Amino acid sequence: MDQVQVHPTGFVKSTDPGNPTKFLAAEALRGEGGILLNGLGRRFVNELDTRDQVTDAMNKFCSAPDTRARHSASTEEIPKEPLTAAFLVLSQAAADSFGHGALGFYEKMGLMSRAGGLEELAAALRVDQAVLRKTLQDHDSARDKGTHDEFGKSVFPQSALNPLTPSDDKLQIQIQYYWGIVTPSIHYTMGGVRFDDMARVLRAADGAPIPGLLAAGEVTGGLHGANRLGGNSLLECVVYGREAGRQAATLVTSAFSA
Numbered sequence: 740m741d742q743v744q745v746h747p748t749g750f751v752k753s754t755d756p757g758n759p760t761k762f763l764a765a766e767a768l769r770g771e772g773g774i775l776l777n778g779l780g781r782r783f784v785n786e787l788d789t790r791d792q793v794t795d796a797m798n799k800f801c802s803a804p805d806t807r808a809r810h811s812a813s814t815e816e817i818p819k820e821p822l823t824a825a826f827l828v829l830s831q832a833a834a835d836s837f838g839h840g841a842l843g844f845y846e847k848m849g850l851m852s853r854a855g856g857l858e859e860l861a862a863a864l865r866v867d868q869a870v871l872r873k874t875l876q877d878h879d880s881a882r883d884k885g886t887h888d889e890f891g892k893s894v895f896p897q898s899a900l901n902p903l904t905p906s907d908d909k910l911q912i913q914i915q916y917y918w919g920i921v922t923p924s925i926h927y928t929m930g931g932v933r934f935d936d937m938a939r940v941l942r943a944a945d946g947a948p949i950p951g952l953l954a955a956g957e958v959t960g961g962l963h964g965a966n967r968l969g970g971n972s973l974l975e976c977v978v979y980g981r982e983a984g985r986q987a988a989t990l991v992t993s994a995f996s997a
């Protein structure tokens with residue numbers, strides 16, 4: 740039970756920032772080009788690093804009192820919780836790539852907002868516009884060069900900076916930034932009952948199978964080491980669910996035939 744995975748991006752709802760239950764900001768938001776900014780409008784981590792690394796960086800660089808990402812949009816007052824929070828920002832290209840179905844849902848839930856341009860985004864995040872512009876430009880220049888950036892990021896799914904908004908009003912409203920506030924959230928338990936490749940639960944004392952006790956899913960431990968990669972719950976749920984079922988069927992069959 741000491742192997743608890745913290746997911747770096749649980750949404751902080753601006754109207755309910757202290758709620759201990761968070762809605763997950765899907766990994767794909769960063770996977771499709773979303774970037775993380777501290778309260779000063781600067782990047783601080785490779786957004787595509789493992790969950791533990793991103794969480795560590797957030798705790799290091801986005802904790803009270805140096806972040807304004809904790810602010811509630813509805814009030815000037817800084818809430819006491821969460822202590823750590825960062826801005827998640829998507830350019831129009833990243834948003835298009837992520838998909839507007841799920842994005843629209845986040846917006847409807849009050850978890851993400853839009854900003855029409857860089858000036859509007861800086862105002863919404865309450866960060867210096869020049870700092871924000873440089874942050875996005877630096878990201879894109881590493882992307883253009885095809886190199887590692889200062890955080891070790893080498894895959895840049897999309898530009899962070901939107902193209903200059905055209906003068907045509909109709910087109911202008913189509914190019915926007917999408918942003919939300921995120922905080923590390925308890926997500927998953929890598930630990931659990933010890934079991935073997937036949938899904939049999941093993942006794943802690945001597946490692947022998949406990950007769951008739953099978954396990955699958957998150958209650959089991961040890962499959963992922965100390966850091967599960969996203970999406971891999973299928974292993975303990977599906978693969979071992981099937982194996983546990985097969986073993987249970989064998990036990991029942993042999994009980995009837997005995």
Ligand SMILES: Cc1cc2nc3c(=O)[nH]c(=O)nc-3n(C[C@H](O)[C@H](O)[C@H](O)COP(=O)(O)OP(=O)(O)OC[C@H]3O[C@@H](n4cnc5c(N)ncnc54)[C@H](O)[C@@H]3O)c2cc1C
Nearest residue numbers: 762763926927928955956957958969970971972973974976
């Ligand atoms: C927000 C979120 C997003 C995730 N996204 C992904 C993803 O994209 N890909 C992925 O692979 N994994 C993902 N995971 C992890 C994955 O969903 C879980 O590891 C998986 O669902 C666990 O399945 P399970 O059946 O073992 O446990 P659970 O789904 O937790 O089921 C346990 C069940 O047991 C019931 N229960 C508990 N106690 C008792 C009791 N005493 N008596 C009777 N019933 C009881 C509970 O009510 C529950 O229904 C995500 C997890 C979270 C929280």
